[in-house]
Amino acid sequence: MRMHRTLPMFAFWMFTFGIGAVSAEAPNLGKPISAADIAQWDIDIEPDGAGLPAGSGTSDQGASIFADQCAGCHGDGGKGATTTTSGAPAAPPVVSDMKRNGIDDTTLTIANYWPYATTLFDYIRRAMPWTSPRSLTDDQVYALTAYILAENKLIDGKQVIDAQTLPRVQMPNRNGFIVRFPERTPHD
């Protein structure tokens, strides 16, 4: 039906304005989809906490999950490891008291650099563990987030991390950035 309605109009525009003028004419073939059907893909977390799911976790809960699922690449306690056959670091440390050294990116850590704690939840849930991303429950992701924040002394070890508490975690380097090509700076 759509074709029959659109084609004569398409021909008219072609005739009148040439091909350039009809480039905005599109076939409108996108399929509507509901929020519920989007949910499984809708995984980005904003710095203000938008997108954070229900659930919660603590550092204690996170410690055993980390030992089980993360330490193989990130080392015991998240302090880094050299486990690849080439000797290249398998994965960066996620718990570190390293100081930044000049302009060297490789001395940047969660504790000394990341502006927002919400990024931890977002990244763990979307990309970790490396061999089986999206395999952790939301509670497990909260627990791992709490564990990494606590081990880095960014939160109290007893703090429950959830959708309300995570966006309120103050990261030390929050104001350490200069926006190079601004359209708008986030949450200032």
Add this chain to the structure above:
Amino acid sequence: MSRSRNKDSIDQVAGNGLLHRRALLGRGLAIAGALGTGAMGSPTSAAAEPLSEQDWSLSPGGPVPAYQTPSKFAKSVVRTLSNPSFEPRTSQSRTPHQLLDGMITPNGVFFTIVHDGVPDIDPAAHQLLIHGLVKQPLTFSYETLLRYPMTSRIAFIECGGNSAGLFSPKPLQTDVQGLHGLISCAEWTGVKLSTLLEETGIDSKAKWFIGEGADAAHVMRSVPLAKALDDAMIALYQNGEPLMPGNGYPMRLLLPGYEGNMNIKYLRRIKLVPEAAMSYWESQIYTEPLPNGKAYQFYFVNEVKSFITQPSPGCTLQQPGLYEISGIAYSGKGRISKVLVSADGGQSWAEAALQEPVLSMAFTRFRMPWRWNGGPAVLQSRAWDEDGNAQPTRAEFVSQRGELTSVPPLLAFENHHFNAVTSWAVDEKGTVKHAYA
């Protein structure tokens, strides 16, 4: 011979043997020929061998394959791999610019970075979702997108970490591929993102969008919405054929002039949002610590840059005479307006010929005739774009952005967005090495 020398001095346009570019173009072709004869003609060259038939001329050749790959004699024209045994980490492969010419990077050697392997995506099961601050969330299948009006453009894609080795306090000794191999240029064909956003409608609160991939890392970046309404494309074809798996098959986001990581491969989701999402990649990886302790964030544009691909490290000049200096210039802010070349480490400069076509945010091939006299030389190129930006010298760049305190591993990424002048030093033996000058 004396006439030839006079001709040389007339045509020399900058120090240490740089010749007027008419030696390459138009009527200059005749001049180049004359110079070539003067310098390397029959008086000093051994006579050619007698010609004979080779085996491949004496029996039928091979069958025609359905999809052709390069000759086995060109097997060195390949990418170098940072993670050949596929350990659980990011993999980079670098383009062999020293073995290529022109402005288009062939698909087989187009650089690839993947953060969790190259996904094997069935386009029949792939969906592109556009949602968030839109009037109507919509999904588009691959098949569906093929029905949309297409547009083509030639554009480079450069990793923000390309040339990171030049932050080293001493010049790293590797080739163009090792130093500058994380950039390539292709013709991209696809559907403009703005066309699809017309269909979904845009809520006026939307200021950014995020792009996200279907790869296992689910790579996600935030992009100002203005880019979506300007020149962002859902690219489906790369140099005329479906995208390569390492470059985003079946579809990727193309953001001309913006750092490679933002050009989301395996694109499956676009969400319009009020603020940047601050993904891992924009919170740490693609940021640039500065000497003053602060750091650049949202350094999107790959700024004006150039480097010489011939001659370059790894090649040896066999004898004094006429050579063509050739290289690549580009800018994420528009067309290249001018490239200057120096053969004396920046003491004197001459304007290179720009190979047509010169396109916005695409590779521009530059060429410069040079008579090597057999002595030391330091070759440099420096580009300007139509926006008025000059490629910085290394000294200018380091005064702003700093350099490392110690020599880093060859393939490390200690910082990003290096765009200063690169220098190649030629010694009396014709050996070419990376140098700081």
